[in-house]
Amino acid sequence: MGRQMQGPGETTPAGQASATAPLVSVIMANHQGAAYLEAAVRSVLLQSHDRLELIVADDGSTDGSLEILDRLAAQDARIVVLCHDRPSGPAAARNRALSRARGRWLAICDSDDVMHPDRLSRLLRAAEALSADAVADDMIHFATEPLAAPQSVLGEAATADPWQITAADMLRIPAKGQGGGQLGYLKPLMRRSALGALRYDETLHIGEDQDLYLRFLLQGGTMWVLPEALYLYRRHPRSLSYRSSQAQVLAAIHAMEHLCGSLNADQLKDLKEVIADRRRILEGRLAFEALADDLKAARLWAAARGLLQRPGLVRPLLDAVGAKLSRRIAPADSGRESRTIHLIAPGQPPPKAGEWRRVPDLGADHAHSALWAELCFIASRCALTLTYGDPAGLSAAWRVPAAQDIVARSDVQSDLPRPFFGDGGKNG
Numbered sequence: 001m002g003r004q005m006q007g008p009g010e011t012t013p014a015g016q017a018s019a020t021a022p023l024v025s026v027i028m029a030n031h032q033g034a035a036y037l038e039a040a041v042r043s044v045l046l047q048s049h050d051r052l053e054l055i056v057a058d059d060g061s062t063d064g065s066l067e068i069l070d071r072l073a074a075q076d077a078r079i080v081v082l083c084h085d086r087p088s089g090p091a092a093a094r095n096r097a098l099s100r101a102r103g104r105w106l107a108i109c110d111s112d113d114v115m116h117p118d119r120l121s122r123l124l125r126a127a128e129a130l131s132a133d134a135v136a137d138d139m140i141h142f143a144t145e146p147l148a149a150p151q152s153v154l155g156e157a158a159t160a161d162p163w164q165i166t167a168a169d170m171l172r173i174p175a176k177g178q179g180g181g182q183l184g185y186l187k188p189l190m191r192r193s194a195l196g197a198l199r200y201d202e203t204l205h206i207g208e209d210q211d212l213y214l215r216f217l218l219q220g221g222t223m224w225v226l227p228e229a230l231y232l233y234r235r236h237p238r239s240l241s242y243r244s245s246q247a248q249v250l251a252a253i254h255a256m257e258h259l260c261g262s263l264n265a266d267q268l269k270d271l272k273e274v275i276a277d278r279r280r281i282l283e284g285r286l287a288f289e290a291l292a293d294d295l296k297a298a299r300l301w302a303a304a305r306g307l308l309q310r311p312g313l314v315r316p317l318l319d320a321v322g323a324k325l326s327r328r329i330a331p332a333d334s335g336r337e338s339r340t341i342h343l344i345a346p347g348q349p350p351p352k353a354g355e356w357r358r359v360p361d362l363g364a365d366h367a368h369s370a371l372w373a374e375l376c377f378i379a380s381r382c383a384l385t386l387t388y389g390d391p392a393g394l395s396a397a398w399r400v401p402a403a404q405d406i407v408a409r410s411d412v413q414s415d416l417p418r419p420f421f422g423d424g425g426k427n428g
Contacts, residue, residue, distance in 0.1 A: 021051040024120055024189070025103030029093035030069075030111035031059040036234060037068050039401070039421060043114045045076055046417050049121040054079050055100050056111070057093040060086045091200035091208040098199060106195060108187045108209070112234045114142075114401045117416055119230035123189040126226050130162060133194035133221040134213075136186040138229040138369045142376040142402045143236060150373035152229060153181040158367040162224045167217045167267070170210060171274045173281045184210020187231055194221045201255055206248045211255050218259075218267060227367035232376070232401050246289045253282050288313050292320070337382040341375070342409070343393035359396035372399040379403050391416065 026044050030037055044054045056069055058081065066083065073079040082096050098106070105124065109115055119137070127135045138158055141151040152158065170183050184207060198215055200208045217223060260268065260275060287310050294303040307313055342356040350356045357375070360368050378384055379402035386397050389409035397406045398419050406422030 023103040024052040024105045025101035026054045026107045027097040028056045029090045032061050032063045033111040034063040034065045036112040040111045046117045047120045048118050055097040057082045057097040059093040089205050092202045095199045106190045114232040116230040116398045130224050132224045134188040134190040134223040136188035137226045139231045139233040140229050140372045143380045144402050147377050147380040150377035152369040152373045153185045158369045160366050162226050165223045168274045170214045207252045229369045229372050249286045339382045340385040343388045343396045345390045345392035362392045375400045
């Protein structure tokens with residue numbers, strides 16, 4: 001184990017957070033994430049619920065991440081930095097942070113993502129109202145390279161009311177064309193006492209979140225999904241969630257088989273169908289990774305044999321090639337089309353000229369994922385400027401981290417800070 005650096009753990013900036021507010025431990029694993037790390041950390045430190053500690057477990061970074069963390073920790077005593085001298089994987093890094101956490105509630109934020117400043121406050125209120133052990137919100141995909149389509153994790157499955165997740169929901173992988181996404185991508189706020197001794201499976205480098213949530217549900221934990229989207233999920237070529245290997249898919253299959261062996265008869269019966277579907281999909285992914293490896297190594301006969309055995313792999317192969325080509329031909333920021341969209345609150349008149357979007361009331365708690373996903377999609381494909389003239393517009397602007405610029409149309413009095421990422425795309 002490497003060194004540990006931290007500020008005084010219980011210190012809260014004077015006059016900001018009530019001493020009776022629950023302490024939230026935000027867990028952040030980082031490996032070579034210097035390009036996006038400061039934006040992620042700042043989004044945590046700007047939370048309106050600020051009685052928190054941010055525990056960053058650095059996993060053998062050599063890209064300047066530690067220098068960034070040292071500087072930020074010197075500025076804010078709520079930051080704890082745990083250093084490991086060699087890479088061990090995101091699950092192991094998070095487990096080290098969990099062993100250090102002291103909060104009544106636990107939250108996960110990846111070191112390349114961004115949270116809306118009201119996220120923890122809203123999740124805490126919902127958890128108490130629902131008497132939930134865990135609550136999660138939808139996640140909007142954003143990027144500074146072109147996204148294929150507007151996307152959130154829940155997608156069409158987003159509802160107008162909170163809904164409780166079952167173990168079958170967590171295991172299910174929607175087939176192509178079905179609404180909804182894999183719930184294992186969500187980043188719930190979890191009651192520490194309900195998590196108990198459960199920890200991430202350190203043999204997994206992809207899907208470790210879903211595996212933990214599933215075991216959490218099977219041991220009796222309750223988890224709800226809220227019809228909000230307050231977590232912004234960055235898509236970029238180095239993102240672990242979108243890269244896999246045969247070894248990683250095999251680890252996921254082995255973890256599922258191990259889990260099946262731990263189920264009681266009633267659980268096994270209830271989950272039998274969804275487990276069979278999941279195994280079929282994972283085996284398909286394993287075949288795809290084998291095909292990709294054969295093509296990279298120019299083993300053309302082996303690749304042809306794989307396609308003959310599984311002709312269904314042709315479509316995902318073409319999709320992967322298309323995505324790679326689109327990244328190569330994506331225009332540089334300086335050559336992107338400029339576009340301005342005015343964010344207008346309910347009851348406010350739209351501008352006489354120019355493009356605009358109506359945003360929800362500041363306290364709205366129903367689904368607006370499609371709007372945020374659309375704006376993030378636009379921002380991935382052009383140099384987007386957002387303007388706002390009231391607190392609702394300011395809150396909406398926080399959902400679009402890839403915006404090129406964010407401009408106030410007037411003097412806006414709001415408890416929310418101004419988004420820090422409207423700076424020419426440097427943090428987006």
